[in-house]
Amino acid sequence: GFPGNPGLKGAQGESALLYHSSFSVGLTDPVPATNVPIRFNKFFHNEQHHYNDVSGKFHCLLPGVYFFTYHLTVYTKDARVSLFKNDKPVMFTYDQYHEGNVDQASGALILRLQSGDEVWLQIYGDEDFGGVYADNTNDSTFSGFLLYPDMG
Amino acid sequence: GFPGNPGLKGAQGESALLYHSSFSVGLTDPVPATNVPIRFNKFFHNEQHHYNDVSGKFHCLLPGVYFFTYHLTVYTKDARVSLFKNDKPVMFTYDQYHEGNVDQASGALILRLQSGDEVWLQIYGDEDFGGVYADNTNDSTFSGFLLYPDMG
Amino acid sequence: GFPGNPGLKGAQGESALLYHSSFSVGLTDPVPATNVPIRFNKFFHNEQHHYNDVSGKFHCLLPGVYFFTYHLTVYTKDARVSLFKNDKPVMFTYDQYHEGNVDQASGALILRLQSGDEVWLQIYGDEDFGGVYADNTNDSTFSGFLLYPDMG
Numbered sequence: 001g002f003p004g005n006p007g008l009k010g011a012q013g014e015s016a017l018l019y020h021s022s023f024s025v026g027l028t029d030p031v032p033a034t035n036v037p038i039r040f041n042k043f044f045h046n047e048q049h050h051y052n053d054v055s056g057k058f059h060c061l062l063p064g065v066y067f068f069t070y071h072l073t074v075y076t077k078d079a080r081v082s083l084f085k086n087d088k089p090v091m092f093t094y095d096q097y098h099e100g101n102v103d104q105a106s107g108a109l110i111l112r113l114q115s116g117d118e119v120w121l122q123i124y125g126d127e128d129f130g131g132v133y134a135d136n137t138n139d140s141t142f143s144g145f146l147l148y149p150d151m152g
Numbered sequence: 153g154f155p156g157n158p159g160l161k162g163a164q165g166e167s168a169l170l171y172h173s174s175f176s177v178g179l180t181d182p183v184p185a186t187n188v189p190i191r192f193n194k195f196f197h198n199e200q201h202h203y204n205d206v207s208g209k210f211h212c213l214l215p216g217v218y219f220f221t222y223h224l225t226v227y228t229k230d231a232r233v234s235l236f237k238n239d240k241p242v243m244f245t246y247d248q249y250h251e252g253n254v255d256q257a258s259g260a261l262i263l264r265l266q267s268g269d270e271v272w273l274q275i276y277g278d279e280d281f282g283g284v285y286a287d288n289t290n291d292s293t294f295s296g297f298l299l300y301p302d303m304g
Numbered sequence: 305g306f307p308g309n310p311g312l313k314g315a316q317g318e319s320a321l322l323y324h325s326s327f328s329v330g331l332t333d334p335v336p337a338t339n340v341p342i343r344f345n346k347f348f349h350n351e352q353h354h355y356n357d358v359s360g361k362f363h364c365l366l367p368g369v370y371f372f373t374y375h376l377t378v379y380t381k382d383a384r385v386s387l388f389k390n391d392k393p394v395m396f397t398y399d400q401y402h403e404g405n406v407d408q409a410s411g412a413l414i415l416r417l418q419s420g421d422e423v424w425l426q427i428y429g430d431e432d433f434g435g436v437y438a439d440n441t442n443d444s445t446f447s448g449f450l451l452y453p454d455m456g
């Protein structure tokens with residue numbers, strides 16, 4: 001008899017494409033409060049809603065390795081910001097302000113997260129360190145994404 | 153008669169690794185013009201040529217979620233730069249310059265793009281805001297990459 | 305006779321999830337030495353140990369396209385840092401320090417690397433350019449990750 005038909009095409013390769021987690025948020029106004037999570041309220045990208053705009057925290061649902069970065073406008077006073085993971089400050093960024101010399105401060109970090117972990121930014125110290133500024137032509141932003149998901 | 157031989161094995165599934173878009177560009181000289189796209193002319197990485205060095209714009213061919221970041225040397229005067237998406241300023245970075253105090257300003261953003269969308273940087277405002285500087289030991293750069301392609 | 309059986313199903317497409325390389329490191333103290341690799345000694349993430357804490361260099365084992373970024377605290381004097389690829393400075397970041405005005409300087413770059421390539425940061429110039437600072441509430445960091453692995 002004749003040979004059979006060709007087999008079916010193989011399955012699509014396992015793709016990192018099934019594991020999406022990314023957010024990019026900003027501020028409409030200067031940060032009013034210190035020692036609490038900065039609540040970013042301007043949303044450039046937050047399709048999965050893993051950044052919680054009520055708590056101000058990124059909430060990890062997909063375990064894996066994540067990249068985070070922030071870029072802050074420093075104005076009216078000095079700024080000291082810490083990136084927190086689960087109530088512990090992991091990294092600190094400090095920039096002093098001088099009259100008439102608006103500055104930019106930024107940071108980036110790669111962290112392995114478990115499901116349920118939370119990551120956020122907050123002013124570290126009293127209000128003298130609260131110079132994170134924003135208005136309609138000055139942004140301060142916080143972004144993050146899942147780089148490598150854990151394989152279940 | 154006997155049945156024929158089995159058919160050929162099916163084709164391999166689609167690879168997750170086919171979706172590449174990334175660029176990393178810089179400047180050889182200070183930015184001369186305001187309110188037009190900054191034309192980066194130093195190429196660290198632009199294999200797909202999705203950054204167009206004539207227009208100064210990143211041109212999206214693969215729809216999906218993209219990460220962009222820029223790091224600018226601020227020298228001789230203040231700098232205000234905006235990241236544009238399709239003729240609309242999406243994000244603003246402002247850094248003031250003081251005599252003898254060269255600064256660095258930076259930004260990052262995640263955006264979902266459709267095929268045909270364009271993203272670029274430009275000085276926002278008149279020449280007083282044009283202090284984006286570069287020479288052979290001072291870089292100002294713009295980079296971006298496809299983070300999560302849309303599945304077709 | 306009858307046609308043969310259908311062929312076997314094709315192999316699964318190649319997974320993007322097998323290729324991991326990422327690191328995120330910082331400093332516990334100011335950088336003492338110029339014109340040698342900065343040896344970051346604080347480890348936020350370095351599971352693959354591709355960042356070598358003895359040499360201070362990222363060592364590429366998986367060829368492909370990589371993203372690197374650094375965020376530096378500038379304090380006590382000016383800072384000029386270069387990102388090196390295999391003994392050649394590829395990019396320069398310069399920030400001047402003024403008394404009482406701590407600054408932040410940062411850079412990012414995308415590079416295609418071959419297996420065996422090395423990437424690191426070092427102060428470029430004499431000790432007058434060595435103002436990269438760190439202590440327990442002021443970080444200076446260097447991070448990188450594999451964005452797109454080469455297909456073998």
Ligand SMILES: [Ca+2]
Nearest residue numbers: 101102103248
């Ligand atoms: Ca400034």
Ligand SMILES: [Ca+2]
Nearest residue numbers: 253254255400
């Ligand atoms: Ca400075």
Ligand SMILES: [Ca+2]
Nearest residue numbers: 096103406407
């Ligand atoms: Ca400052």
